[in-house]
Amino acid sequence: MEPLRTDEVATHLVSRSVRLPSPPVTASLAAVRRPRTLWTAPDEPTVVGGGAAVTVEADGPGRLREVRESASALLETADVEGPTVARPRFFGGFAFHEDATGRGPWADFPAARFVVPEVQLVFDDDEAWVTVTAVDTTPETVEDRLDAVREMLQNFEEAPPEGPPGVSKRHRTTSIDAWRESVETAVSRIRSGELRKVVLAQALEVELDQPASVPDLLARLGETYPDCHRFLVEPAMGASFLGATPERLVSLRGREVSTGALAGTTGRGDTDDEDEWLAEELLASEKDNHEHELVAETIREQLDPLSAEIRVGDRGVRKLATVQHLWTPIDATLEHDEHVLSLVEALHPTPAVGGLPPKAALDVIRDTEPFDRGWYAAPVGWFDADGDGSFAVAIRSATVEGTMATLFAGVGLVADSDPDAEWDEVQLKYRPILDELERDD
Numbered sequence: 013m014e015p016l017r018t019d020e021v022a023t024h025l026v027s028r029s030v031r032l033p034s035p036p037v038t039a040s041l042a043a044v045r046r047p048r049t050l051w052t053a054p055d056e057p058t059v060v061g062g063g064a065a066v067t068v069e070a071d072g073p074g075r076l077r078e079v080r081e082s083a084s085a086l087l088e089t090a091d092v093e094g095p096t097v098a099r100p101r102f103f104g105g106f107a108f109h110e111d112a113t114g115r116g117p118w119a120d121f122p123a124a125r126f127v128v129p130e131v132q133l134v135f136d137d138d139e140a141w142v143t144v145t146a147v148d149t150t151p152e153t154v155e156d157r158l159d160a161v162r163e164m165l166q167n168f169e170e171a172p173p174e175g176p177p178g179v180s181k182r183h184r185t186t187s188i189d190a191w192r193e194s195v196e197t198a199v200s201r202i203r204s205g206e207l208r209k210v211v212l213a214q215a216l217e218v219e220l221d222q223p224a225s226v227p228d229l230l231a232r233l234g235e236t237y238p239d240c241h242r243f244l245v246e247p248a249m250g251a252s253f254l255g256a257t258p259e260r261l262v263s264l265r266g267r268e269v270s271t272g273a274l275a276g277t278t279g280r281g282d283t284d285d286e287d288e289w290l291a292e293e294l295l296a297s298e299k300d301n302h303e304h305e306l307v308a309e310t311i312r313e314q315l316d317p318l319s320a321e322i323r324v325g326d327r328g329v330r331k332l333a334t335v336q337h338l339w340t341p342i343d344a345t346l347e348h349d350e351h352v353l354s355l356v357e358a359l360h361p362t363p364a365v366g367g368l369p370p371k372a373a374l375d376v377i378r379d380t381e382p383f384d385r386g387w388y389a390a391p392v393g394w395f396d397a398d399g400d401g402s403f404a405v406a407i408r409s410a411t412v413e414g415t416m417a418t419l420f421a422g423v424g425l426v427a428d429s430d431p432d433a434e435w436d437e438v439q440l441k442y443r444p445i446l447d448e449l450e451r452d453d
């Protein structure tokens with residue numbers, strides 16, 4: 013089906029849900045058809061989506077508003093029967109830059125793309141629900157399809173999990189010399205007062221020994237990074253974009269907002285003592301605290317005009333399998349009702365992935381990075397008919413297409429950043445995905 017452009021007349025959505033004996037998440041993802049969706053987030057039901065009942069795309073500076081308007085028109089008139097947990101939702105995301113170029117693995121990724129899955133499975137504690145949504149059809153047709161999908165899921169034979177596919181070749185988009193030069197130039201611009209912080213990234217293209225199984229890859233990421241947001245978004249054809257990100261951009265329920273600042277990084281120790289020492293060193297580091305404070309301060313400033321109250325928690329250390337980060341939880345209560353996409357628009361890109369001032373930082377990123385960021389470091393997530401929703405920042409991520417994968421990782425640069433230390437930090441941030449692609453032998 014052709015995506016709906018935002019200037020098209022809305023069609024009529026029909027959606028029905030039924031409860032299922034909980035099937036395994038990975039098998040469900042393997043069973044549904046493209047474009048597939050996966051969303052898992054701490055304290056939220058996991059969602060698997062298959063197919064697209066409707067697709068909304070937009071580009072340019074008004075892309076978030078356009079998506080919201082098209083989606084709202086569809087959801088407001090939808091004929092929905094089912095419990096709230098199983099309600100149809102739009103899943104998708106945006107490119108990092110509003111004028112996305114779609115180079116390299118991003119050829120099929122527009123500047124903004126959301127789908128209502130045709131088949132949506134929601135896993136909430138021990139319960140699972142399947143929802144079928146279709147456009148311009150009768151409730152009876154949707155109910156028949158729901159029966160067929162339920163039967164297919166119940167009879168689906170789960171294949172044994174595949175291990176990592178193995179990596180045969182690697183190609184860096186940035187050499188160490190080019191990196192040193194870029195970091196030195198960025199740092200001197202920061203020292204001269206032109207900007208305060210910029211996040212520069214690299215891409216790593218890897219050739220796999222065999223095509224990666226996306227459901228298995230995501231399942232392994234879930235075992236190693238259980239507290240991260242895991243996501244999968246796919247255009248109908250072309251690459252899959254997936255990741256396990258520790259960074260929540262924003263979640264909105266009613267008027268309650270949850271977000272946080274995540275910036276400042278160190279490695280994990282080989283022993284408990286070394287790990288603790290690294291965490292203490294991170295908490296005491298002037299450079300990392302400055303890098304972090306710029307993010308926390310900007311999020312507070314961006315939420316301020318929309319909020320009746322903002323609550324900033326204590327700064328602590330968030331430990332992940334391969335790195336540890338400085339982390340400050342930030343919650344707010346909104347003054348008025350808002351759509352989550354308005355908050356996404358206000359917050360993206362935070363200085364954890366862009367920089368400060370935002371425009372100067374984005375110019376440095378565009379002028380320096382020799383590859384297209386595409387959807388890396390951009391918002392991915394979902395929203396519903398009430399404008400509630402949840403978005404993560406798509407870092408610790410990669411595109412996967414057949415036997416090719418492209419991994420992305422970046423670092424925040426401030427006045428006293430050292431090019432070689434930042435290079436090492438980028439390599440650490442490739443690990444979550446690379447570890448699941450490489451074979452041990």
Ligand SMILES: C=C(O[C@H]1C=CC=C(C(=O)O)[C@@H]1O)C(=O)O
Pocket residue numbers: 211213259274275276277337363364365389407408420421422423424441
């Ligand atoms: C841009 C990335 O990480 C950001 C999030 C946490 C810590 C960061 C840092 O310490 O530089 C980055 O700002 C990435 O992983 O690609």
